[in-house]
Amino acid sequence: MKALGQHLILELHGCPAAILDDPQRIEAAMIAAVEASGATMIKPYFHQFAPQGVSGMIIISESHFSIHTWPEYGYAALDVFTCGDVIDMVAATNSLREGLEAKNVQQMMLSRGILDLPDDMIHHKPQSKPAAAAGGLT
Template structure:
């Protein structure tokens, strides 16, 4: 039996159910106001070709960060920000034909991080490669 790990980012799977990007932006801006952040994740999803079902945001108070999620037909984009550290933690998980790289391009342009880290997980590889139950 071959075990396929979704954490093997160097392996290019023939089939996966989706891509899950774990993104960290350091030295980022525009991390406090929930309305522009909500708009940024909504547009990021649309640019990827995803269908936005809803966007929910929570502001922790003046000078504090926000947390939010864009619920997508293809999965989600979530964000948590720490403006006092210039830091944003973002998850972009999309299935189907959505192009996660277009989402990241838009988010990068909006938050203008000084540095970033992006980890790509190919989700559902073991399921996609397993024969269907009989």
């Protein structure tokens, strides 16, 4: 059996509140992690909540990176989902730990889309389509 993708779940604790409440700093840390992992970035989006906290996502050709922060607890929840096996999850984790100055990182890896098919029948996502061909979504 083969999996369509890998899902890395990261629990980051002990992060400075000032970092976790700064959407520009979080976006920069996430982009650095995408680049370190070897993923292909398509589009980032980040949103700051009131009174605090940031959520964001980077769509990558291989799937996505996402983050939700709780500055008041020094905590960030991150997901890295990838179709295929070309992303360096260790490099992504190390980059995120450094960029968010986490004191403690817990992680769990899940195989997603486990199918009982021959290897030659498992196909990962094709290259992304231009926005117009994908229904005009941006």
